[in-house]
Amino acid sequence: MSEQLVKAFVGLDEGGVLQHVEQRLKAGDNPLAILEDCRQGMNEVGKLFEQGEYFISELIMAGEIFKQAMQLLLPKLAAEGPAARGKVVIGTVKGDIHDLGKNIVVTLLKAANYEVHDLGVDVPPERFVETVKETGAKVLGMSGLLTISFDSMKRTVQALTEAGLRDKVKVMVGGGMTSEDVCKYVGADAWGADAQAAVTLCNQWMEG
């Protein structure tokens, strides 16, 4: 592991991270090893967030640096790449067109090596169900900023039950107004107060 790269990530030093990645690629270093170091950097940023040292703005900037690093690494990575930790279907529910929180979660999940199927915004229950069925994803994430999203989340959970999929998929919800009460109301397995919580939940479920 390159401590220098991880340190640059934690310091949100965009130029430092990209320069380091470029230098290692030029030196013929294994791109998978460099990618792993970038993930380690993201992981450290996530830990600082959980400890209350970092906040959403730092998560967003770290995610942006990760995306930039990926652009350098992707052409060099073998087509198959490392095996994903698992599949996650995600989207903003029917009636809500806000995608900001969801997009942050998508970036963090990808950085944590999940295969993410992002369905976008205003996603009807049947589309969530179809995609869970097609992909065999073990996690479904639903996002909504507005309180009107609660009923759409509830309908989606009902649709999963009707399709016989409810016990095959863990459901997490998040977004501005979600809470423990909302989680119970919609029938989800868990809720996240922030984007990092989505990664933590997925890790727990994949390990479990």
Next chain:
Amino acid sequence: MDKEALYQQRLQRIEKAINLEPVDRIPVVYMGVAFSPRYMGMSIAQFCNDPEAALNVTIAAMERLGDWDGINLPTTGRIHIVLSSLWLSRVGVPGRDLPPDSLWQIREAEVMTVEDYDYIIEHGWQAFLGYYLPRVVDMAEFGETMAWVGANVGRVTETFRQHGFVVVAGGAGTIPFEYFCGGRSMEGFYIDLYRIPDKVKAAMDVIMPDLIQGTIMQARGSGVPRVWVGGWRAASALVGRKIWDTFVFPYYLQMVNALAENGIISVLHFDQSWTRDLERFREFPAKKCILNPDGMTDVRKAKELLGDRMAIMGDVPASLFAAGTPDDIYNYVRDLVRDVGPTGLILCPGCDAPINTKPENMEAFLAAAHEFGVVH
């Protein structure tokens, strides 16, 4: 009691709460922008497009519900135009871009560019608005709305008064952070703060005097010596400490001080959690602010740290109005009064009771406020 006498009694109650003086009853104020038309059977499209109907339906909803001391901030003009101007964003409008009875929604996108900071630095805020606003609003509709607001803003306050209701805040301003964050989109703007901090700060400094002046003008136009100073994405839970210390707090301090010097109280309408930085709020002038959190800031910590400096108005969460039960609301209000009242508390929905507030929950809120708010 006639409406004017009732108005005076309610105004006095609210002013005492702001001044941290004992009250006979904890004031309770209404806030349910989209709930009002839904509750009264008006389409959201009509609410958006007809400012007169929006005013009337809000008062009708308040009267149907009962004995409110006032309203937090009335909708003045077309709500989607107001929001577009405040957040430099496009807004999806019911009946036009969205189904007629659905809620208006901000369309998060990077409409403002990095080059726009340079334009602002070179040409100033007013020139920028003329250059930028056509990207997010229909300028004919914008002009019409501004003309309506200019001609009617004082009458809106007066109409509430004629019905016995106090307008707590007669306008809404905010700091440059929130404008730019709306225009650039949250993700793009947060990245700007790390990539081009000096440029962002220079643009903020250019527009700040105009924003202060505009907020003072709103208070003067409405005849209400109190205005919202909003905070959404500048919240402590969202931005890192250094960013907050550099791009957020100094601007709030400047705004609040300038308003106070002009005899205007700042209603710190702060969504999300500001708990990390509550201590800093002690730097605001005493009794010149009302903290108006949405249920996410630790309101008990706010009381502990700021109870001798400013009143607290809130903070029953929007999610409780939508997904909770009347018992949940009742218990929340009881606990809030016990822990944060009776002095320096104004009961109010946190942020805004949402469109899908259950009517029985709004009724329970008012009933609980009357039951627990009486000071013995």
